[in-house]
Amino acid sequence: MEILKQRRTIRKYQQKDISSDLLNDLLDSAFRASTVGNMQVYSVIVTRDAERKARLAPAHFNQPMVKTAPVVLTFCIDLRRFTKWCEQRKATPGYNNLEWFVTGSVDALLAAQTFCVAAEEKGLGICYLGTTTYNPQMIIEALELPELVFPITTVTVGWPAEEPAQVDRLPLEAIVHEETYHDYTPEDIDRLYAYKESLPENKQFIFENNKETLAQVF
Numbered sequence: 001m002e003i004l005k006q007r008r009t010i011r012k013y014q015q016k017d018i019s020s021d022l023l024n025d026l027l028d029s030a031f032r033a034s035t036v037g038n039m040q041v042y043s044v045i046v047t048r049d050a051e052r053k054a055r056l057a058p059a060h061f062n063q064p065m066v067k068t069a070p071v072v073l074t075f076c077i078d079l080r081r082f083t084k085w086c087e088q089r090k091a092t093p094g095y096n097n098l099e100w101f102v103t104g105s106v107d108a109l110l111a112a113q114t115f116c117v118a119a120e121e122k123g124l125g126i127c128y129l130g131t132t133t134y135n136p137q138m139i140i141e142a143l144e145l146p147e148l149v150f151p152i153t154t155v156t157v158g159w160p161a162e163e164p165a166q167v168d169r170l171p172l173e174a175i176v177h178e179e180t181y182h183d184y185t186p187e188d189i190d191r192l193y194a195y196k197e198s199l200p201e202n203k204q205f206i207f208e209n210n211k212e213t214l215a216q217v218f
Helices: 020-030 050-060 080-088 098-121 136-143 186-192 194-198 200-208
Strands: 042-047 071-078 125-129 149-158
Touching (some): 042 050, 042 098, 050 136, 071 098, 098 149, 186 194, 194 200
Antiparallel strands (some): 125 149
């Protein structure tokens, strides 16, 4: 549990490879994550090749860790494999609805987070790239993803070359609701976001983006 409480995002990595044995062991552990109906409607694209990383980088706004991390993992909703299995077993796949997109997203993200916890336990550092869903078509082309395969999140992974400070999190009372949902009053919002808004780095973030409030930046 202490690893989870002390975790932080790592964006700078040593120029040291991750062995295939270690990576496969971590992925194998990740695939034990809960999955809707035990269908595992996801796939993971492992990118080590420098040229392929360079093709991926623009989709992630050229964030440097895409090129400098030894491994980039793209977690995808994958209805293609399940559909082919259904068709070869005289079953009709029912994938053409929002429920399937949500199912695939849940499966892929559970596997991704389980991988990250396992990787950090081994001393590796990770960084989620929220840019994945900003430019999915660019990623689809770079990774040659076929129909019914859609990128949902990306994780860079490597041996840490930095030990950054932990970033803030909202307090427990902001997120946990006992029995029923407690709606937020204006006073609640002021109190719950006061610490986040008071941090010098967030004030600098507001200044750099030429905004009046932190909420406007997001």
